[in-house]
Amino acid sequence: MEKHDFKQVLQHTPFHVRVEELSLMKSWSPWNGYQVARVFDTLAAEYFAVRSSCTVFDVTPMEKYRIKGPDALDFLNRLVTRDVSKLKPGRVTYVAWCNDEGRVLDDGTIFHLGDDGYRLCAQHHQLDWLMISSLGFDVSIEEETHDVAALSVQGPTSYSVLCAAGISGLEELKPFGILNTKIDDVDVMVSRTGFTGDLGYEVWVDPRHGITLWDAIFSVKERGLYDIKPIGLDALEMVRIEAGFIMPGDDFITAETAVRADHDRSPFELGLEWAVSFDKPYYTGRRALELEKSQPAKRRLVKLSVEGNKEPTDSFLYDAKNGQRIGAIKTNIWSPILKSNLAMADIDYKNGEAPTEIWAEIYYQKELEWKSTWARCEISDKPFWSNKRRSQTPPNRV
Amino acid sequence: MTNKTIIIIGGGHNGLVCATYLAKEGHNVTVLEARDKLGGSASKHVFAEGYHVAGLAHVIHPLNPKIVKELGLKIKKGAAIDTISLSEDGNHLILGKDSVKGGNLSADDIAAYKDFKKEFRKYAKALEPLTINKPPRLKDMDNKDKFTLAKIGWSLRFGLGTSSMREFLRVGGINIYDVLNEVIDDPQLKGAIAADAVIGHHMGPRTPTTVLTYLNRLRGETYGPPTLPQAVGDHFVEVMIKAATMAGVHIEKGARVKRIIVNDGKAGGVELTSGEERIADMVISNADAKTTFLDLVGAAEMDAMFAQRINTTRTNGTVAKLHFALNKLPEIEGLSNGEMSQRLIVAPDMRYVEHAFNHAKYGEYSEKPVLEITFPTLADPSLAPDGHHVMSVSASFAPYSIKGGWDQSRSVFSHKVLSLIEKYAPGISSHVVASEILTPKDIEQQFNVTGGHWHHGELTIDQSFMMRPVHGTAQYNTPIDGLFLCGASAHPGGGITGIPGHNAAKRILSMKGGE
Numbered sequence: 001m002e003k004h005d006f007k008q009v010l011q012h013t014p015f016h017v018r019v020e021e022l023s024l025m026k027s028w029s030p031w032n033g034y035q036v037a038r039v040f041d042t043l044a045a046e047y048f049a050v051r052s053s054c055t056v057f058d059v060t061p062m063e064k065y066r067i068k069g070p071d072a073l074d075f076l077n078r079l080v081t082r083d084v085s086k087l088k089p090g091r092v093t094y095v096a097w098c099n100d101e102g103r104v105l106d107d108g109t110i111f112h113l114g115d116d117g118y119r120l121c122a123q124h125h126q127l128d129w130l131m132i133s134s135l136g137f138d139v140s141i142e143e144e145t146h147d148v149a150a151l152s153v154q155g156p157t158s159y160s161v162l163c164a165a166g167i168s169g170l171e172e173l174k175p176f177g178i179l180n181t182k183i184d185d186v187d188v189m190v191s192r193t194g195f196t197g198d199l200g201y202e203v204w205v206d207p208r209h210g211i212t213l214w215d216a217i218f219s220v221k222e223r224g225l226y227d228i229k230p231i232g233l234d235a236l237e238m239v240r241i242e243a244g245f246i247m248p249g250d251d252f253i254t255a256e257t258a259v260r261a262d263h264d265r266s267p268f269e270l271g272l273e274w275a276v277s278f279d280k281p282y283y284t285g286r287r288a289l290e291l292e293k294s295q296p297a298k299r300r301l302v303k304l305s306v307e308g309n310k311e312p313t314d315s316f317l318y319d320a321k322n323g324q325r326i327g328a329i330k331t332n333i334w335s336p337i338l339k340s341n342l343a344m345a346d347i348d349y350k351n352g353e354a355p356t357e358i359w360a361e362i363y364y365q366k367e368l369e370w371k372s373t374w375a376r377c378e379i380s381d382k383p384f385w386s387n388k389r390r391s392q393t394p395p396n397r398v
Numbered sequence: 399m400t401n402k403t404i405i406i407i408g409g410g411h412n413g414l415v416c417a418t419y420l421a422k423e424g425h426n427v428t429v430l431e432a433r434d435k436l437g438g439s440a441s442k443h444v445f446a447e448g449y450h451v452a453g454l455a456h457v458i459h460p461l462n463p464k465i466v467k468e469l470g471l472k473i474k475k476g477a478a479i480d481t482i483s484l485s486e487d488g489n490h491l492i493l494g495k496d497s498v499k500g501g502n503l504s505a506d507d508i509a510a511y512k513d514f515k516k517e518f519r520k521y522a523k524a525l526e527p528l529t530i531n532k533p534p535r536l537k538d539m540d541n542k543d544k545f546t547l548a549k550i551g552w553s554l555r556f557g558l559g560t561s562s563m564r565e566f567l568r569v570g571g572i573n574i575y576d577v578l579n580e581v582i583d584d585p586q587l588k589g590a591i592a593a594d595a596v597i598g599h600h601m602g603p604r605t606p607t608t609v610l611t612y613l614n615r616l617r618g619e620t621y622g623p624p625t626l627p628q629a630v631g632d633h634f635v636e637v638m639i640k641a642a643t644m645a646g647v648h649i650e651k652g653a654r655v656k657r658i659i660v661n662d663g664k665a666g667g668v669e670l671t672s673g674e675e676r677i678a679d680m681v682i683s684n685a686d687a688k689t690t691f692l693d694l695v696g697a698a699e700m701d702a703m704f705a706q707r708i709n710t711t712r713t714n715g716t717v718a719k720l721h722f723a724l725n726k727l728p729e730i731e732g733l734s735n736g737e738m739s740q741r742l743i744v745a746p747d748m749r750y751v752e753h754a755f756n757h758a759k760y761g762e763y764s765e766k767p768v769l770e771i772t773f774p775t776l777a778d779p780s781l782a783p784d785g786h787h788v789m790s791v792s793a794s795f796a797p798y799s800i801k802g803g804w805d806q807s808r809s810v811f812s813h814k815v816l817s818l819i820e821k822y823a824p825g826i827s828s829h830v831v832a833s834e835i836l837t838p839k840d841i842e843q844q845f846n847v848t849g850g851h852w853h854h855g856e857l858t859i860d861q862s863f864m865m866r867p868v869h870g871t872a873q874y875n876t877p878i879d880g881l882f883l884c885g886a887s888a889h890p891g892g893g894i895t896g897i898p899g900h901n902a903a904k905r906i907l908s909m910k911g912g913e
Contacts, residue, residue, distance in 0.1 A: 074698065078698050078702075079702075099701075099702075099703060100701035100702065100703045100704055100870075129702070132702050132703065132706045133702040135692070135697045135702070135705050135706060135709055136692065136696055136697030136698055136705065137697075137698065281698070282660075282663065282698065282699050282700070284701045284702040284703070285701060286663070286701075287663060287701070287877065
């Protein structure tokens with residue numbers, strides 16, 4: 001990494017030259033110390049592009065760590081709540097990890113890179129926690145956030161676009177698989193992963209060759225084959241809620257940042273029990289999680305659809321109209337494709353059971369006048385939106 | 399809860415105390431000691447053929463009287479000794495329990511010393527309810543914790559009374575340097591008391607909390623006067639072993655534990671270095687916390703932050719132990735033969751002690767160390783051949799981690815210590831027929847104590863009471879079910895007191911079904 005310029009608060013990603021060119025709104029947001037686009041032109045166009053064609057999102061700022069050494073797997077299995085001992089080379093898995101008290105510190109993905117060890121991707125900076133967790137393990141841990149650039153290529157035509165961009169071998173690549181290949185003579189790693197709930201890939205590259213990768217992908221558009229749209233954080237927020245993916249720091253406070261007792265969350269409380277294993281060696285937080293599992297659920301982060309067209313931003317939730325308060329909306333969007341208000345909400349359980357009725361009290365403005373209304377809500381056990389092409393192998397060429 | 403199979407790792411005196419208590423309640427207790435002798439740093443130590451010292455601990459206070467009584471320990475008391483602070487001009491200072499004489503003391507200082515000792519012993523006594531019980535948890539207290547807190551509250555408030563309690567709260571967390579400057583004028587007297595506050599710790603007189611470490615030392619005085627250990631036949635250790643054996647404890651020497659077996663978060667026994675596995679319902683470790691958790695259990699079996707907390711406790715020792723075999727008892731100007739059998743110290747003033755500590759901060763041994771010197775053969779002539787003597791010296795500061803390593807410094811430091819003694823006992827060097835220096839590194843290796851620390855970890859406030867060794871394992875039980883601590887790294891710390899072993903046993907006996 002170059003010397004830090006203190007006048008430049010936010011760094012540019014290797015794709016910034018192109019991003020800057022294409023950004024009409026010049027609407028930026030900081031993300032892990034990088035300057036990233038929130039919206040390129042219009043949010044609606046970017047949103048619909050994810051669901052109907054092919055989009056490119058610069059995912060470089062995501063925290064990345066390379067873990068190597070004889071104990072790398074044991075270290076990771078002690079770190080995370082899921083059993084990752086069966087993760088095969090060339091595969092990716094979703095994981096979350098906890099502090100000693102069994103409260104979630106962050107979530108992310110582990111890439112098994114074969115002889116090159118493992119890559120752990122995280123939402124937030126985790127190096128200190130990884131170093132603390134490495135006591136007693138023969139591992140090396142290196143932060144590679146700035147040494148690996150990545151583009152997330154997502155949407156129904158993403159497969160067709162990447163094939164047209166010259167990537168071969170994609171037809172065999174299953175969801176959560178990894179493919180090492182070349183694009184315009186540049187080494188790239190493609191993983192069939194993403195944050196949209198749709199068919200999609202993430203393409204990883206040496207930052208020095210970032211522009212080559214970008215240009216190779218966008219050449220498909222220039223050749224008039226497929227439309228490709230760069231998207232920003234705002235569109236991603238919409239599709240990730242539709243897909244039911246949680247966002248540490250937004251949907252819940254991570255254990256490291258929570259100050260008040262009981263404000264942090266356990267994986268059970270986030271609906272991640274499927275990623276908690278008690279059938280593996282000890283891991284951090286296990287004792288606390290075993291205890292929690294033996295007790296009735298106190299609360300859950302749920303996917304909530306809210307009736308009507310008023311956005312339930314920050315709304316309190318009640319067990320009846322004017323009833324008892326039982327929770328609050330954490331994040332919410334209007335889903336254009338489902339024509340519905342969708343939310344992530346924190347809900348108190350009673351005697352281990354979800355409330356039978358949930359009502360949101362929604363405050364909204366009409367020409368600067370505040371009004372309020374009640375809207376019935378329903379918990380969704382499944383992602384609000386999914387499409388079978390997400391897991392179809394080989395994907396259809398369209 | 400009776401008739402459990404219990405393994406105790408480490409046959410130091412705390413391990414033996416704990417074992418005896420548990421065996422008396424009908425448990426099937428085995429003590430596994432890695433060395434070929436029991437008693438740890440209280441056991442007789444041979445440093446040259448025919449020359450012994452009574453132990454690493456060469457000045458001891460009586461064990462806690464409650465333990466002595468409950469276990470029926472018949473320990474022969476040695477003669478009470480005073481502390482003599484040596485002066486180069488031969489005008490030494492003799493410090494007794496409440497009286498002090500010699501030197502150039504004013505009548506005011508003599509009175510001030512008496513008042514100071516009485517007042518501070520009161521504080522030490524007031525803390526006793528906290529000492530002899532498990533330190534109360536602050537969260538999820540049980541009745542016992544509430545009772546202990548009530549007792550300590552009562553003891554401080556009504557035991558001490560208003561003005562003493564106010565003074566205790568004022569000085570409890572500060573340094574001995576400031577406190578002594580308030581009450582005493584004589585530099586040598588202040589130096590002698592300050593040395594007592596810091597010896598065994600990585601602290602100088604100006605270090606905060608040195609009042610607390612001084613009170614810890616005075617606690618021993620509330621149990622009885624200091625003595626040179628009666629080493630005939632390793633008397634102290636023999637008494638402990640006898641009590642344990644009578645209670646039904648099974649003791650094995652030369653049985654080094656390689657690891658504590660943990661199944662599904664529960665201790666199930668130990669594996670010895672021989673490869674042999676021993677199954678047990680409960681494992682109690684008298685080893686220090688780092689050895690127990692990081693070496694014997696392994697960080698992987700614990701939560702990451704807990705392992706980190708254990709790993710970052712301060713456990714580096716600061717005292718070297720030197721042993722000299724002498725073909726003749728040296729003469730110290732101004733000391734009678736009887737006075738030679740007292741505890742002699744070199745700590746002429748507080749600045750001297752602080753300067754000695756300064757070196758330790760930067761990974762150096764003290765150019766002018768603080769010394770504690772005894773002649774154990776004056777209490778027990780059998781420790782050396784006829785007419786010969788041994789001299790036992792604790793030299794501060796000799797930090798565990800030293801620039802360039804101890805291999806290149808050990809003989810230089812040893813020489814420095816002897817040259818310093820030579821100033822008070824001219825010609826002593828020519829009588830040395832053999833010698834040994836145990837740096838904290840050597841103590842770590844030979845006595846299986848991480849860092850070679852006297853107390854298995856610094857006795858600072860952040861490593862005391864309900865935070866000793868760290869919170870999460872401060873009540874003798876550990877995050878691993880069925881695994882307990884009973885050694886000096888647990889509350890209330892080191893010294894030959896038996897208290898950690900007693901408290902651990904009481905804790906275990908009060909838990910229902912292993913809780």
